[in-house]
Amino acid sequence: MILRWAEATRAKVHKAAESLGNLFVETFHYLSLFAIGAVTAWAGVVAFLGMVEKGSISVDDILLLFIYLELGAMVGIYFKTNHMPVRFLIYVAITALTRLLISDVSHHHRPDMGVVYISGAILLLALAILVVRYASSRFPAVSAEDRHRPKRDREVESLD
Template sequence: MAQIRSHIQLGKAYADELDHILFEVFHYLALFVIGASIVWSAVIAYWGMVVHGHATISDILLLFIYLELGAMVGIYFKTSAMPVRCLIFVAITALSRLLIADVQAHHQESLNLLWVSGAIVLLALSTLLIRTSSLPSSK
């Protein structure tokens, strides 16, 4: 009976190790696919700017979004920690892009400008809160 338990425990150990290996393979494969998709999208966006012969502020902000997403994937690849501040920076850049596009399209003030601007301020304050809460205390 003890020998059967030993074999079962050994089987569980092998299964746990295989589970860990499969998870790591999937993890790195998914990160590679996401990173490649970001690079591909950035190249397509840049090529569109080349074809048009110019880049707008909205186009440049889109490239910054791709840059921030790529940095986020790189950080996650190296540390296995999700950099929340990078996500907030992506959101701030996307909202700034929306704000600029709205102003360029309508050329007038609207309540949407106030809402988007307020959202940008809230996101900026949240990065400040995250940064100050992650600093070591000085006791």
């Protein structure tokens, strides 16, 4: 009798702790996403106002705005799906390297091995996107609820 009471109490405490832990994690998750989104939007607005104040806009400035746009899109996708698309991180890296390449060539006016290194890095990242896209189409992720369904049912549904 006492053992059943202890086991029932343990199960209730475990369930309450799990619910409370999930609440804290999800609250932190959403607050962090809102903070990252707000900071990204703020940085984009400040950069844009700096461009307007300067009176001219260069390709560097436009690429910087694209970086902010991609970061904002990442936050939005992560907010909606709870998944971080690796491809978007690679897109941000490609845009940042392109911005660095254009800035380096336009300011120094001399080609050197740095241009080759940055171009090689951009090519490597583009190949990484190709690999990620191929892998995600060839081996799609299975959601937690789909894991419990028979494989036969998932295959029939994917053909529709």
